Amino acid sequence: MTTLTKQQRDPAGRATRSRAGKTGSGGRKSITHRMGDLKIAMVFIFPAMLGFVFFFLIPTIRGVYLSFTEYSILGDPTWIGLKNYTTIFSDELFWNAMAVTVQYVGLNIGFQTVIALGLALLMHRVAKSTFIRGALLLPFLVANVIVALLWFWMLDYQLGIVNEVISWLGLPRIAFFGSEQWAIPTIAFVNVWRHMGYTALLIFAGLQSIPSHVYEVASLDGASPTRTFWSITMPLLRPVMVLVLVVTVIGSFQVFDTVAVTTGGGPINASRVIQMYIYQKAFTESDFGYASALSVILFVILALVAFVQMKFLKGNESDLD
């Protein structure tokens, strides 16, 4: 959420900045002008603000408070200071969950972004029919849990159609969700399948915003398609790619539903991603204080990841300027 608002705010900020630069001494006037807009702005922001306060801010603050307590949901929380956090540091399952999550994010984002970029290019250049473009989005229109269950059954070891085909080809069956090596890659693949169309659509929108004259100049200069891609498309696509990466990486870190309806964290701890671990602590073991502390740590990590991505990939600047 924060990154989205930042994205939206920035162009406006830049516009004012450049206007201020052009008018020179008019800088102060524009500040008072902006202050004059504040009242009316508050009116427009208020409804969203209300939702933000009730559904994000207050629960977040309460979550942070609970992370310093021992709280079993039935009964009152008791303040225990930093104990949850010190326990987390020596909690092997937490570190395992982080490693598993990072592995998932790497596989998920890596494949998803590359495939989505390819699809977006195809949509941009080749597949102009709305039907085909729409079809790419279909997996995203199916609910997460349904997608997970669908693949869960198709990839079942004994009765799944995929393993029937594999064994028909004379290859050994694969325990997609059951083996430690395959569980995370399989879950990552299922989510790539679901999200690639949507991600492609976002990138496709970015591609459309690249002015065609840049391409014309490139072709006049005799640049090869590969060269055009790396020297024009990619640099000009960067702000959109950064936004897409920030949003998908955050979403990817929060993977839960697919794991919850398929492996449930197993085999052993091979797919116990951080959200699954938080859920297990809170709702299975009724340890809400500890789960809150885990959530706070995840929150901090995600904020850092978003910050680093924005900072180093310069997501708020465009080479078009």
Added chain:
Amino acid sequence: MKKSLGVAAAAAVIALSLSACGGSAPASTEAKGEINYWLWDANQLPAYQQCADDFTKANPDIKVKITQRGWDDYWTTLTNGFVSGTAPDVFTDHLAKYPEFASKKQLLSLDDAVKNDNVKLDIYNKGLSDLWVGQDGKRYGLPKDWDTIAMFYNKKLVADAGYTEEQLKGLDWNPKDGGSYEKAIAHLTVDKNGKRGDEAGFDKNNVAVYGLGLENSGSGDGQTQWSFLSATMGWTHTDKNPWGTKFNFDDPKFQETIAWWAGLADKGYMPKLETTVGASVSDNFGAGKAAINTGGSWMIGQYTSYKGVETGIAPTPKGPDGKRASMFNGLADSIWAGTKNPAASVKWVEYLASTACQDVVAGKAVVFPAITTSSDKAADAFKAKGVDVSAFTTQVKDGTTFLFPIADKAAKVAGIMKPAMDAVLSGKKPASSLTEANDQVNALFK
């Protein structure tokens, strides 16, 4: 800016007051109104709907609304309901769960009701009603049914292997070589080329039919997976039951049992753990992928319903002590402490625990009701459907049952034991690694 701060402050105040007013209306003392009742087993829903209809006929002022939820959702929804005040008035309760609810004061004690309404506790099968007396000496449930463990077998596969059903009912087991139990399992296993598990040239990596099906590692209780074996070694889960505070997963007797059991997967007689994620163990049985499955009596309906598969039921094998063993588990109906209608709830629970309702349940042949006479009726009802359930009842008759381990912190124990057992069963760790898990479990009670 000041104004907006004021608005924010007002909003915060509203939020605080909203969260503070979770109070409930005063409880009614009259036995009337609508009460909510939850259960998780869809197979039992028709039976209990019948009970509810009969109950309302006898008590026109009370309506019972039944909600069925799958096992996994059941407990989280219930816990959330306790907090948000939307939990059902009466619900089906499990031995693994009620100690925690009782210690968090979420259950209504039934002692007064039992005393005032003169509920007889000796009509239930022996031991069942005592299971529901908490650590504080108060009663939190009235027994509704019980279950034991037996072996479901595919009659055709057994006949093909040259085993008679009588042989299957008289197996014995020991952790050294598995006894005639392992011999049968090995012989019932068939690979892709038609070679049996005990024949030369058996390909353990290409098995078509497993001798023994596998559900999962059984976590810390092993109810249907291994507890019927470990108990014949004289092993118990905890130092005492109910309310044990020291677990015995470090006992060599237990680890020996598990090592033998995990070895079956290694020999190719039982599916590997990794292959069990997905289709249920009973569906694999129904698809003819396993010859024998160990399971609980609540699965009788499921196992006998597969088309094209004739299912027989044999009792669990005799162990080194010369006796069989089966975990004995019982469900009960409990009342939520936050009910707005305790009087009607008590009445409904008493009705559920009476012969009137349990005979109805018996007639549907889905489970064994807690009342002794109703249990016999259920056995007859099963027989009328062509199912011989003596493999389950014999354990009770011969007194070879032992109680489901009742202890506090069951969820946390499972949180440690499930991955630990998974690791052993999948061959990632030796059975001796359970000693470390046991230390972690016992540390919970310090």
